[in-house]
Amino acid sequence: MEKKPKFAVIGGGSWATAIAxxxxxxxxxxxxxxxxxxxxxxxxHQKHNPNYLSSVAFDTHKLKLTNxxxxxxxxADYVIFVVPSAFLSKELExxxxxxxxxxxxxxxKGIVPESSLIVGEHFHIKxxxxxxxxxxxxxxxxxxxxxxxxxxxxxxxxxxxxxxxxVAKNLSSHYIKAKTSDDIIGTEYAAVxxxxxxxxxxxxxxxxYGDNFQAVLMSNGIREMKKFIRKVHKMKRNINNSAxxxxxxxxxxxxxxRNRMFGNMIGKGYTVKSAQMEMSMIAEGYYAVKSAYxxxxxxxxxxxxxxxxxxxxxxxxxxxxxFKALTEKLN
Numbered sequence: 001m002e003k004k005p006k007f008a009v010i011g012g013g014s015w016a017t018a019i020a021x022x023x024x025x026x027x028x029x030x031x032x033x034x035x036x037x038x039x040x041x042x043x044x045h046q047k048h049n050p051n052y053l054s055s056v057a058f059d060t061h062k063l064k065l066t067n068x069x070x071x072x073x074x075x076a077d078y079v080i081f082v083v084p085s086a087f088l089s090k091e092l093e094x095x096x097x098x099x100x101x102x103x104x105x106x107x108x109k110g111i112v113p114e115s116s117l118i119v120g121e122h123f124h125i126k127x128x129x130x131x132x133x134x135x136x137x138x139x140x141x142x143x144x145x146x147x148x149x150x151x152x153x154x155x156x157x158x159x160x161x162x163x164x165x166x167v168a169k170n171l172s173s174h175y176i177k178a179k180t181s182d183d184i185i186g187t188e189y190a191a192v193x194x195x196x197x198x199x200x201x202x203x204x205x206x207x208x209y210g211d212n213f214q215a216v217l218m219s220n221g222i223r224e225m226k227k228f229i230r231k232v233h234k235m236k237r238n239i240n241n242s243a244x245x246x247x248x249x250x251x252x253x254x255x256x257x258r259n260r261m262f263g264n265m266i267g268k269g270y271t272v273k274s275a276q277m278e279m280s281m282i283a284e285g286y287y288a289v290k291s292a293y294x295x296x297x298x299x300x301x302x303x304x305x306x307x308x309x310x311x312x313x314x315x316x317x318x319x320x321x322x323f324k325a326l327t328e329k330l331n
Contacts, residue, residue, distance in 0.1 A: 010072060141247075
């Protein structure tokens with residue numbers, strides 16, 4: 001009898017918790033690595049993550065919980081990484097277990113600061129993982145709505161269609177519909193860029209701009225995304241599909257969007273540091289905008305929204321002044 005492939009989730013945040021929930025709908029057991037021993041012990045006894053999506057009750061018999069990343073990786077055939085991109089390198093420092101033969105899926109919506117690479121490229125270049133063993137899990141999907149079992153959609157991208165379909169099947173349920181794509185690079189960059197545009201949407205809201213401007217900002221955002229991704233990885237893709245436009249819209253408009261929340265605080269006058277301290281979750285877009293801005297120095301795409309957010313967050317330019325100038329560049 002053929003051995004059923006096993007899954008491991010690497011990360012203890014809200015999206016990691018949501019993915020663990022989805023997998024538990026289809027798997028008898030999954031490995032789940034998180035750094036916090038307190039969270040692990042709490043999960044074992046109280047059946048929920050104390051820090052994120054605490055309303056989700058787990059059948060703990062299905063969880064192989066560990067704070068040793070090597071134990072989780074050794075257990076699994078499919079390893080899903082769901083840690084903030086800014087901390088991925090640090091987590092991987094303690095990895096001694098070989099990734100050879102493992103199928104790596106990234107649910108991280110960010111660029112690795114140390115290498116300036118999206119996560120899939122980072123694993124390919126730094127760890128020699130072949131692209132057919134690398135995949136991406138993107139939305140449009142917020143962890144909070146997964147917790148409430150509201151109908152949500154995922155896009156699973158991998159150059160190996162069989163692997164993409166297998167992951168899609170194991171994440172699907174009565175409240176999750178998962179489709180597949182072969183655009184690994186494009187979907188992952190879209191997941192990174194939409195967080196930047198969500199910060200822009202938040203800044204605009206914080207500054208007092210209304211829904212009319214938000215609509216113009218988002219429509220310009222999807223066109224800017226298309227230009228950027230085409231420069232980085234040219235292939236036939238429909239930018240209006242859910243993995244691109246849909247993910248952008250939900251992140252730009254949703255009350256659950258931490259990037260929009262972060263931007264809103266910046267627009268209201270918070271400093272970057274004070275906004276980060278007040279938020280209990282990581283806003284990936286903060287790190288992404290620096291990497292995307294620097295990467296675009298090489299590619300030269302026309303990206304006025306990315307440039308504006310970079311000026312505000314990293315050059316300490318006045319948000320009101322920067323956005324007034326930005327309004328003249330949008331159409």
